Amino acid sequence: MADCTIRIKKNGSAWVSGSFTIEDVDGNAYPIEGDAFLCRCGASQTKPFCDGSHKAAGFESAPTVGD
Template sequence: MDKPKVFINPKSGSIRITGEVEMVDADGNVLETLENPKFCGCGQSKEKPFCDGSHKGLLKKD
């Protein structure tokens, strides 16, 4: 299996990880395993820590 890769969109702040990711608590206990999760980096998501597309309202249209 390929290593997970992290893509950070500099415009939206969204953080996409390709591959299987384990979500763990502060003690390292696995809470759930996710495939290709996308996290919010803009602070506007109502589904934090996940991106819900709310960043689209922040992007300027040229």
């Protein structure tokens, strides 16, 4: 069973840490042990991972959980 924590970063990525698997649209599985930063803005050139492009894109994440 997966054991992970997802932290939503303000105006940026979703930081996922723990032991989990990312599956692509073709069903290929990528087991992760540790941290992964997933793009929420749509600007990354390395989706599903964040490459920092959210800063240049001016991504604003509000409203989000807790707002």
